[in-house]
Amino acid sequence: MKLHEYQSKQIFAKYGVPIPKGRVAATAAEAREIAAELGGRVVVKAQVLVGGRGKAGGIKLANSPEEAEAQATAILSMKLKGLPVRKVLVDEAAHIATEIYLGITNDRAARKPVMMASAEGGVEIEEVARKTPEKIIKTHIDPLLGLRGYQTRDLALGIDLPKEHWKAFSKVCFGLWEAYQKSDATLAEINPLVVTEEGQVLAVDGKMIVDDNALFRHPEIAEMRDLDVEAPEEIEARKYGLSYIKLEGDIGCMVNGAGLAMTTMDVIKLYGGEPANFLDIGGGANAEKVAAAFRIILSEPNVKAVLINIFGGITRGDEVAKGILAAMEEVKPEVPMVARIVGTNAEEGRRLLANADMITADTLVEAAQKAVAAAKGGAQ
Amino acid sequence: MSILVNKDTRLVVQGITGREGLFHTTQMVAYGTKVVAGVTPGKGGQWVLDDKIPVFDTVKKAVETTGANTSVIFVPARFAADAIFEAADAGVELIVCITEGIPVQDMMRVRAYLDQKGSRLVGPNCPGLLTPGEAKVGIIPGSIAIPGNVGVVSRSGTLTYEVLYAMKQLGIGATTTVGIGGDPVNGTSFLDTLKMFEEDPQTEKVVLIGEIGGTDEQKAAQYIADHMTKPVVGFIAGQTAPPGKRMGHAGAIVEGGEGTAAEKVEALEAAGVKVAKHPEEIAHILKSL
Ligand SMILES: Nc1ncnc2c1ncn2[C@@H]1O[C@H](COP(=O)(O)OP(=O)(O)OP(=O)(O)O)[C@@H](O)[C@H]1O
Ligand SMILES: [Mg+2]
Secondary structure, eight states: OEEOHHHHHHHHHHTTOOOOSEEEESSHHHHHHHHHHHOSOEEEEEOOSSSOTTTTTOEEEESSHHHHHHHHHHHHTOEETTEEOOOEEEEEOOOEEEEEEEEEEEETTTTEEEEEEESOTTSOHHHHHHHOGGGEEEEEOOTTTOOOHHHHHHHHHHTTOOGGGHHHHHHHHHHHHHHHHHTTEEEEEEEEEEEETTSOEEEOOOEEEEOGGGGGGOHHHHTTOOGGGSOHHHHHHHHTTOEEEEOSSSEEEEESSHHHHHHHHHHHHHTTOOBSEEEEOOSSOOHHHHHHHHHHHHTSTTOOEEEEEEEOTTSOHHHHHHHHHHHHHHHOOOSOEEEEEESTTHHHHHHHHHHTTOEEOSSHHHHHHHHHHHHTTOOO | OOSSOSTTOOEEEETTTSHHHHHHHHHHHHHTOOEEEEEOTTOTTOEETTTTEEEESSHHHHHHHHOOOEEEEOOOHHHHHHHHHHHHHTTOSEEEEOOOOOOHHHHHHHHHHHHHHTOEEEOSSSOEEEETTTEEEESOOGGGOOEEEEEEEESOSHHHHHHHHHHHHTTOOEEEEEEOOSSSSOSSOHHHHHHHHHHOTTOOEEEEEEESSSSHHHHHHHHHHHHOOSOEEEEEEOTTOOTTOOOSSTTOOOBTTBSOHHHHHHHHHHTTOEEOSSHHHHHHHHHHO
16 A cells, blocks of 8 residues: 555655654645744655656746645646645755665565665656666565664765764664564655755655555554545455456456456456456455445446356355356346356356356356357347 | 375365365265365364364364374365464474465465474465375365376366366376466475476376466476477466456466466477467377377
8 A cells, every 4th residue: 555755755754764843734724824834945746656757747847835726726626647635745855965866675586675765756756676686775674673874874975975874874774674574564655855054954755655465464554545546446346355356348247266366357358358457356255245346246337248267176166156146136247248257066056057048158168258259249 | 106195195174164165075985085184263172074084273283193194174265374373383294285366465474483393384275186096185076087107286276176077087197286376476386396297207298288387387398398208288277368467366467568378378389399379189189099
């Protein structure tokens, strides 16, 4: 789950990372008030969960409360990369001398967190990684030991940070590490971390992604979820414990198991079709879950056929079929349905479904071919 | 022969009195697996499955009393890391964690700890292991596979069943099937498993079922190219998965352009692996080898 800049920076500040004075506003009038309180120059910043807000015109300087209000009015009416701006952050403008990059993420291959710093702050780190990877200094953190002081000095030395800032930089490193660890983040990033003309080290931007699997122990973070970045169907799916991702094609898929769900999509494509979604219904296939899955798949008007692929395994095929039939009774889908059930009692399951006018198939390839034909209008 | 689990496996089930734990214990016992103990904190002294399996409060007690050498974990995600630490601390050699949804930072700590202790973890977020005719540790349906000479390793659950089933239809059996799980940080990698299959005299061919995300398949490809003498058939799920989206499994995500199906297929093919276009084709390729 992604957090907004203002949320990330508040968490960073909690662990001792210095951030500019400022507050978030939902209206231009509030933005004006905050600017007046802060006095002097401020920065008005769109709070949307996309990168490159500055380049897209979502970050503006203002010299007075009136200007802040005008900038906020403009920014709050914007859409950045398709997402509406509902809030702006009004921060004191820093007198920036240099911009640095500092971040922590999970290094999957190393199975450890990695802390990264670069003297090339303020630009997209992916771009730095592509063009000049040698400019990113990395240090892996032992998950049982935590970050050690010498590692922060390795980073400072690596990015040629003047020695007078090492202490402040180290404090920011430790603050960021704690924020990352205590919030179960998969990414905690400050870009840019600035050194001001006054010699202060300050996080003027902040970004965090928190592990969805760890939200149970961070209820205060779970509440920060911004539903704008998710398709409504994905939110609905989560309620039923379904894993759903909307795609562009016209063949809806309902499958048990993530690997098999991806494979089903791939095989549809292999035989000339386009999947409309990824959907994993998980273990079992009770009528309530299947009905929810049908509603979500069919809420997409593009869908011209549905492919159901259930590998029964321990769940019995006839029970799966009964769940599907009960769900069809409730949802009454109007598009052709192709079902493939494998496992214990699969024949009985297939017979039940065929009696209910469903197209059935024995193999995944056959099911995909039939679904592609059905979506193209040449059903059966 | 086989790898990791066999007739001599003495299994302790962590979370044995839970719904999942009890159901799958019944299935494992029916398959012939030697389930010697269960653990549920607070329920030590009880017996389950017609009073045949004793329940202990701790893994240590279970190991001391029954000589268990392998554990399978069915406890909820929030307690699962603790369950793994406990099993490793009790000296269990092989720990199989079925649980899905363990926080990734927990798993990074688990890995660092296990590397010190020397226990092997398979999973988490996996279907477990099946050595047909000998032992089933986890949730793979026993009926879909027959004994044979093919080693199977996979990041997925039902997709693996699909492949085992297709193999069985053609009369092809498995030595051992290892579900290494769909999480980004896990215990046993493709590479670890390939090494074991390469050394197992009875395994003559290997099936590797990968998916998008990470670089585990690419590392496996390197090993295959450099060291493997046995033929490997591959499959990679997620050709059509959009970048930046987590496809059900926590680890199934293309990030920063890395971990695509295309790059994995390319790496495997460059290593001489025959990569199938769909799961049923795997069985046909095996037949032709
Ligand atoms: N409080 C501030 N004072 C002075 N300058 C600032 C302040 N906040 C941002 N800036 C300037 O604006 C630039 C862009 O701001 P910021 O990094 O917050 O957003 P961004 O990187 O464009 O957006 P995103 O994080 O979405 O990619 C910074 O590199 C910095 O030069
Ligand atoms: Mg930035």
